[in-house]
Amino acid sequence: DYALRLAEFEARIARGEKIEPGDWMPEEYRRQLVRMISQHAHSEVVGMLPEGAWITRAPSLKRKMILIAKVQDEAGHGQYLYHAAETLGISREEMLEALLSGRAKYSSIFNYPTLTWADIGTIGWLVDGAAIKNQTMLAQCSYGPYSRAMVRICAEETFHHKQGKEMVIAYAKGTPKQRQMAQDAINRWWWPALMMLGPHDADSPNSEVLIRWGVKTKSNDTVRQEFINEHAPEILATGLSLPDPELHQDPQGNWRHGPINWEEFWSVVGGNGPMNKERLEARRRAHTEGAWVREALEAYAAKKSPIPMA
Numbered sequence: 001d002y003a004l005r006l007a008e009f010e011a012r013i014a015r016g017e018k019i020e021p022g023d024w025m026p027e028e029y030r031r032q033l034v035r036m037i038s039q040h041a042h043s044e045v046v047g048m049l050p051e052g053a054w055i056t057r058a059p060s061l062k063r064k065m066i067l068i069a070k071v072q073d074e075a076g077h078g079q080y081l082y083h084a085a086e087t088l089g090i091s092r093e094e095m096l097e098a099l100l101s102g103r104a105k106y107s108s109i110f111n112y113p114t115l116t117w118a119d120i121g122t123i124g125w126l127v128d129g130a131a132i133k134n135q136t137m138l139a140q141c142s143y144g145p146y147s148r149a150m151v152r153i154c155a156e157e158t159f160h161h162k163q164g165k166e167m168v169i170a171y172a173k174g175t176p177k178q179r180q181m182a183q184d185a186i187n188r189w190w191w192p193a194l195m196m197l198g199p200h201d202a203d204s205p206n207s208e209v210l211i212r213w214g215v216k217t218k219s220n221d222t223v224r225q226e227f228i229n230e231h232a233p234e235i236l237a238t239g240l241s242l243p244d245p246e247l248h249q250d251p252q253g254n255w256r257h258g259p260i261n262w263e264e265f266w267s268v269v270g271g272n273g274p275m276n277k278e279r280l281e282a283r284r285r286a287h288t289e290g291a292w293v294r295e296a297l298e299a300y301a302a303k304k305s306p307i308p309m310a
């Protein structure tokens, strides 16, 4: 019977049908989606921290308002994705406990420091640029709630990407100090942005099943190549350089990069990046300081509904 159900499930995916929460699905499909979507949600929420640090120090009211809107969007993306994961049977409390205990992963990219204001533009251009490549791919995902969340999120990411690009181009054309600040930020964020898209296909244990069941429609390396092919020429066109002496365009038009420092990647993923400790401490502090809000909501709900809370 399991073989029959699995065959029908895979036929549905082959037909391009969306799997919805109430549908039959292999346990491994559910487990993979809970892993991916919850870690994606954690990434959005932790991702608010590096940028949030600059809201009070934005150089103009315009830049401050754009940054506030962007950070607010990331919070919304996190909520969207936690809800998508909840459709698979995991609770918000379980996901939060996994993050705050340090067990769950979140994107490596958010464990790097934002040292100057130019980092904010560079994150918009490079990090959101990489996120758009990845999330456009995930918008085709076979799991309905995730695919639909991606469609909504990609629309907002495009604004994040454009504002970052506009900012960096302005500094690249600005005073020597502004150019140097932008160049320094590009130098620090280029390689972490490449790593953010995941290990090489040969070192990506989850990819095989995710591609088989239509969760990923492209491999990590394919998405990474799309990212580089768009961003390398555009950054070079501003007159800024990229911190990869081996970067060049091959006869097929693909930009070939030098070796990626996967030792750094795994060290950051393993919790030993420049800002991992601070990021988790900030999330734990927010959770503790926010306890009164949860208690107030529960007290209010108990008062409203005659049946006592379980």
Ligand code: 3HC
Pocket (backbone or CB within 6 Å): 035, 036, 039, 040, 041, 043, 044, 047, 074, 077, 105, 106, 107, 108, 109, 127, 128, 131, 134, 157, 195, 196, 197, 198, 199, 203, 204, 205, 206, 207, 210, 220, 269
């Ligand atoms: N950071 C942290 N861990 C990573 C990682 C990264 N950048 N890339 C891979 N890993 C982890 C995986 O989670 C996996 O560990 P696990 O099995 O314990 O979860 C392990 O490394 C092996 O990697 P795989 O390639 O086998 O893992 P995946 O097949 O899941 O591919 C991925 C990795 C491409 C990141 C995929 O998980 C994915 O597409 N996730 C959804 C998108 C996402 O999470 N984006 C994060 C950024 S959010 C963002 O950009 C917000 C925007 O607003 C800026």
